[in-house]
Amino acid sequence: MAEVERERMEYDVVVVGAGPAGLAAAIRLKQLATAAGTELGVCVIEKGSEVGAHILSGAVFEPRALNELLPDWRERGAPLNTPAVEDRFLYLTANRALRLPTPPQMHNHGNYIISLGNLCRWLAKEAEELGVEIYPGFAGAEVLYDEDGRVRGVATGDMGIGRDGEPTERYTPGVELIAHETIFAEGCRGSLTKTLIERFGLREGTDPQTYAIGVKELWEVAPEHHQPGLVVHTIGWPLDKGTYGGSFLYHLEDRQVAVGFVIGLDYKNPFLSPFEEFQRFKTHPAIRDFFAGGRRISYGARALNEGGFQSIPRLDFPGGALVGCAAGFINVPKIKGSHTAMKSGMVAAETVFARLSGDAGGDGGATVREALQRSWIWDELYRVRNIRPSFRLGLWGGLLYSALDTYVLRGRAPWTMHHHPDHTQLIPASAAPRIQYPRPDGQISFDRLSSVFISNTNHEEDQPPHLRLRDPAKAIAINYRLYDSPEQRYCPAGVYEIVEEAGTGEKRLQINAQNCVHCKTCDIKDPEQNIDWVVPEGGGGPNYPNM
Ligand SMILES: Cc1cc2nc3c(=O)[nH]c(=O)nc-3n(C[C@H](O)[C@H](O)[C@H](O)COP(=O)(O)OP(=O)(O)OC[C@H]3O[C@@H](n4cnc5c(N)ncnc54)[C@H](O)[C@@H]3O)c2cc1C
Ligand code: SF4
Numbered sequence: 001m002a003e004v005e006r007e008r009m010e011y012d013v014v015v016v017g018a019g020p021a022g023l024a025a026a027i028r029l030k031q032l033a034t035a036a037g038t039e040l041g042v043c044v045i046e047k048g049s050e051v052g053a054h055i056l057s058g059a060v061f062e063p064r065a066l067n068e069l070l071p072d073w074r075e076r077g078a079p080l081n082t083p084a085v086e087d088r089f090l091y092l093t094a095n096r097a098l099r100l101p102t103p104p105q106m107h108n109h110g111n112y113i114i115s116l117g118n119l120c121r122w123l124a125k126e127a128e129e130l131g132v133e134i135y136p137g138f139a140g141a142e143v144l145y146d147e148d149g150r151v152r153g154v155a156t157g158d159m160g161i162g163r164d165g166e167p168t169e170r171y172t173p174g175v176e177l178i179a180h181e182t183i184f185a186e187g188c189r190g191s192l193t194k195t196l197i198e199r200f201g202l203r204e205g206t207d208p209q210t211y212a213i214g215v216k217e218l219w220e221v222a223p224e225h226h227q228p229g230l231v232v233h234t235i236g237w238p239l240d241k242g243t244y245g246g247s248f249l250y251h252l253e254d255r256q257v258a259v260g261f262v263i264g265l266d267y268k269n270p271f272l273s274p275f276e277e278f279q280r281f282k283t284h285p286a287i288r289d290f291f292a293g294g295r296r297i298s299y300g301a302r303a304l305n306e307g308g309f310q311s312i313p314r315l316d317f318p319g320g321a322l323v324g325c326a327a328g329f330i331n332v333p334k335i336k337g338s339h340t341a342m343k344s345g346m347v348a349a350e351t352v353f354a355r356l357s358g359d360a361g362g363d364g365g366a367t368v369r370e371a372l373q374r375s376w377i378w379d380e381l382y383r384v385r386n387i388r389p390s391f392r393l394g395l396w397g398g399l400l401y402s403a404l405d406t407y408v409l410r411g412r413a414p415w416t417m418h419h420h421p422d423h424t425q426l427i428p429a430s431a432a433p434r435i436q437y438p439r440p441d442g443q444i445s446f447d448r449l450s451s452v453f454i455s456n457t458n459h460e461e462d463q464p465p466h467l468r469l470r471d472p473a474k475a476i477a478i479n480y481r482l483y484d485s486p487e488q489r490y491c492p493a494g495v496y497e498i499v500e501e502a503g504t505g506e507k508r509l510q511i512n513a514q515n516c517v518h519c520k521t522c523d524i525k526d527p528e529q530n531i532d533w534v535v536p537e538g539g540g541g542p543n544y545p546n547m
Pocket of ligand 1: 019045046058139188190191338535
């Protein structure tokens, strides 16, 4: 294809990703510029068709960072409508539910049950009022570098490239967004972030990042089963004792209940299906009543970081920084990362603003990482750093260690436990027990395709695949032969299917990329790291209403 001149737009700061981290960064930048009486051009791009379309979270929201960013959020109408009023922590066996004391990190007094997608929509409005330019439907597809190797912005993807890589009649070239500083706020396992981490060696000297997959549904439940403000977490069944994970069930406003299941991606059995574990969980006698007479409204999935303190990479590189879950600031025992995502965006904004203002004597000399080390994020994550890795000792070992670490050592243990990469953890299929999942009943439990249908996922069909195999031969030679193609089961959208070639009967991996809900699990869990998730044409993907 002939080189086409791309349009170019220039800003002081470009932010990639309109999640809580990116929007908090953009708002803080504009607040600082207003206070200093200077002009500052700030632009945010978002790959979803609108802000919030790709946001999926729990979510119980801790308002600490929001209080700092927009202290008058109540008067400004922020969608924090349901205070958390009761916490229940349950251990499930196949037929019973035992109530356990709620760990202190999971006390939610003062927090709110929200839709993070709706909070982002509101933050975007606040940002625009301050003069931030927001472009939904534009995916950052390429990092731009100057001749010295400094990041000088990003290019959005071309639109209208056909499956064969040739331009179609819809063709519109991408746009170059040039900036003095570029803040990457792509969330967990960002695709451009992945290239930056590699290019600048940002993980040198830190633990690998580790992850979980969260599968979620939004329900409208019968009025008699609705208790606004109720927060329920479960551990135990249906997972075995060696697999880390559990469920959440949050009662929001308007008879809505957010229910989801999170499973650590260090799971070992290639026959495990996070989607089906979640469906099975909902049929538990202590859980299914919540949904009787209710209606499922939406479905989706997203990976989340679990590495915590010891996996925070270097955040700074020439020309920009990483913030939010792109870097990884989730407090795993709290199951919360939106408050830390926002705070990291704000701190990065302050650092970048000082740098742009030439305040080298003040904070202009600090890196984002140094500035974050002085913020509450650092202490919060340091204190809980050993809790997630302790679950390597199994469920009961992990719970016992966590109690000791929390109540006796108070997070100040003189040791730090380390992480192993998730993709190395699968055992061969020949050594793993097969798991028989029950058939969905269509009332409480469902199949994958009807679930993807209500995620409103849509991708232009005639476009190059956005799920790329580095070596296509490995799909059968390794993934299928050794692990019985675990991607058939861990993908929550049924994107990967092993099919038989007509005639020869040979096995082949079929990739139904149009179903992809952008959870990024395949990019993380593939045992050979053979799958690269890259952005599809902007605007493609799920269209979550209020997830
Ligand atoms: C199942 C689940 C439950 C959770 N529960 C809670 C909870 O109860 N409480 C809590 O506080 N936290 C919770 N979290 C964590 C929380 O959702 C994250 O910590 C938070 O969303 C991180 O914010 P972020 O802005 O860094 O990333 P994200 O929220 O992921 O936002 C990133 C944005 O960037 C966009 N983007 C990505 N790449 C590009 C690109 N190349 N170009 C353009 N746009 C791009 C994405 O579409 C998205 O809109 C949960 C997470 C999951 C998955
Ligand atoms: S293809 Fe990958 S990113 Fe897309 S839904 Fe499946 S596992 Fe998630």
